[in-house]
Amino acid sequence: MPKLDQILIVDDEIEVGTFLSRLLVRKGFQTSYAETGADAFQLIASTGFAVAMIDLKLPDTCGLDILRQLKNNQPDCEAIIMTGYATTKTAVKAIQLGAFDYIEKPFDDISEIEQLVVKAFEYRHRITGQSGGQHEWQAIANRTGFVVGNTQKMIRLATVAEKIARKNINVLIQGETGTGKEVLARFIHAASSRSDHTFIPVNCGALPENLLESELFGHEKGAFTGATSMRRGIFEIADNGTLFLDEVGEAGLPIQVKLLRVLETGEFLRVGGEKPVQTDVRIIAATNVDLEKAVQAKNFREDLFYRLDVIRLELPPLRERKEDIPLLFNRFISRTGNLQVSPEVTRALLDYDWPGNIRELVNIANQAVALCDGNTILPSHLPDKIITRSSEQTEVLTENGKVAFSGSPVDTLEAALNAVRHGKNLTRDNIIKAYTINKQIGERLYEHMTTLGVAGPLPPSLREVEIKAIAETLSFYKGNISTAARSLGIGRNTLYRKIKEYGLLI
Template sequence: MHEPSTLPVMVIDDEPHLRITASQTLELAGYTPHCFESAEAALAALPANFPGVIVSDIRMPGMDGMTLLHELHRRDSTLPIILITGHGDISTAVEAMRAGAWDFLEKPFAGDELLDVVRRGIEKRQLSLENNRLKAELEAQQAALGPRLVGRTAVISRLAAMIQRISQVEADVLLFGETGTGKDLVARAIHERSARRNYPFMAINCGAVPENTIESELFGHEKGAFTGAVERRIGKFEHANGGTVFLDEIESMPLALQVKLLRVLQERHVERLGANEAIPLDIRVIAATKTDLKAAAEAGDFREDLYYRLNVVTLPLPALRERREDIPLLFQHFAVVAANRSGLEAPTIDSQGIASLLAHDWPGNVRELRNLAERYVLLGAAFDYRLDTLLEGAQADTQEPTLPRQVELFEKSLISQSLSRHHGRVTEVCQHLGIPRKTFYDKLKKHGLHADDYRHSSEP
């Protein structure tokens, strides 16, 4: 959030004494007032994405406050507008609220009343702008890193680069990562960036399909191939011809079926159960595992020849604790998605909430973070939006970073967020963080951050 001294408040009233009084009150509270004697003059001076609020009298010569309200909401429906009504004019105030006014002040009003309604309006405005900024940043990241990768850390940038390279070559891929690290999403990102993007992406969880049906699921069957096979079934491999087959939890595949899978990978054709005809395949196979397949092969739990066939290109996925600086951005991304799906407005997180996110070990990785963000949007109000309370009951953090490391991560995250919010403009970031320029540059060097990385191409 911006500090009050950086936030403007537009005051519109044709009475000079009210403009002067309101301006002095706002200045003493640290705001930057901009006063206008007419609605027409205020509209001409209003910039896009105005970060503050509007305070306007209703009864004015020319364009009145109600007409101004409708015009402002036509331009920006999230802009908080506070209307000033005459003494006892309750019907006008009710009409204004129904028309979308944020709040109203009744003449005469005290300075404290003005500051209270402005403060609340400012908080709402900053929340709306923050959500808009986050959506824009996520869209920019989607264009740069792919539709499902969110993050700025070096490890996620390397992963994005690897996905880009792998997607351009014809090779089967083995994804290795803990539960919840997004192996299915990475598989889809590879498919969608490849020349196969216009063909099917078929996903099957080898651990979730009953052993007696998985062969039919993968390879299909002819009518009468076994009891219950009342009609021909096209398997995942055949259906995905031209595209990609994703085999999740491949370590769960029965050993007998692994032999047939190896043959499919080597010969690139498939035979339906109960048929003798070999069907040619043009597919890419992406397999995923959370276990060490080499160790499983040595223990006899996984075929060694299949392991080496799959191990042509192996892509390790980082655990969330290995990229803690991405956690606040990921959390807000999931909160925005959940809010949009539920028709709600995504609440932002304060510094205490960020600290709670950074301190948690995330044994469930990104999946656990996403679930928390959804609970925060849907149930957060019942817990006063306290993330530490929502996190209660989570698995104990057995590898919690030391206090100096938590402080370091927290500082880096705050600097990164401020750089992103201000598009890398150093003067604004230093003002927002309240630190001298030299200290700021020292911290950039310490954390390996670069202001230029946060400047959009459209920025000067």
């Protein structure tokens, strides 16, 4: 069992190790010191720790390897990474591996070390249930409308986001459309030291390139037709604040060059301007495309990608955090009153896949509130696409031995029709088989209708049969009259006459 005040210090500089040990002992903590990775691994295997301070650069190993071993052996131990300025990006990655935080060397403020260690202890106590209270970020999340939920993936994401928010580094948020990238960006801004300054979102895919350039960097009077006065751009307005570049992957290469210059030098030129303008802006970029693939395809500059990708946060799609759906739905409907949600509605929401993610859930919630004339949201207040998917599922064995799920054979057929309508999983190899199965289903259903005494459709008339045969034959032979006539067993003139008679299009 770890001692409640036991701290592991790992640093190859004996002076640093001695300094930290004396500092923390004076504060009432117990310390163990490891000069090498081998020493650290041995201590981790033999002694329990509440907090560890680990240097990234060691002569025999990497601090990240020690962090991994520590988290494997003692997952409740909170790690503080010590890093030089040149390895800040690696230290930020350590947070994603489970580190509590990082501190840069050389240490300029001793009180910062003490405060960070105390915070690590407090966080460990809260996580292990030794003390109550909410997460540090909960108040900020509530204020910004960032509904984290109860999934470990989202809790970890919020924890990492809150930690890196305090660092003056750029952030890249990735996630499908509608997952809440702008809400996460606002949360990071609110948790940062820039929270008292401006937060400005810009959708890089919503404006033509010439307008986007003027929007971002401003323009001088007379820079182009209609520029009757000087106009400040968003980079200038957002000075000391945060700029959220949504869909940054949609920005053209000329804009990417200008963005890179701002990130590298902190200055830019207004459109038509000659004098550089200084700015201090934190960039949070977001995209629903794979920027690494865009770099490989030469659609996105590699140097800009690495400038933006200092820390990457991945927002999971709603289908991967379904246990949060009832909480989210109740939060959205509570904006307009105190409504209840029926169990059938909750089940329907959980059964749906949510391709539009949280944005789609918000729309469904607003629609349900608008249709509800009582105090309970019912299935009739939901769209058909939600209700259809929520039918009780049973197993159906398909021809290839796979198990499909459906509430009934009719639901299965409806699902198959939707799949065919959108061309899902259809190939040159299986489409003929699908067509044959479809015909057999029609024949078997007609037989069952007769057995059940259900009136089926009337047999087609000779005219209907003829029209269908001619139309399908012409389509098959791509309108070739001679070939179609031979296939039908009639002359070309007869085929021409019937095409005219039935009003068919060639």
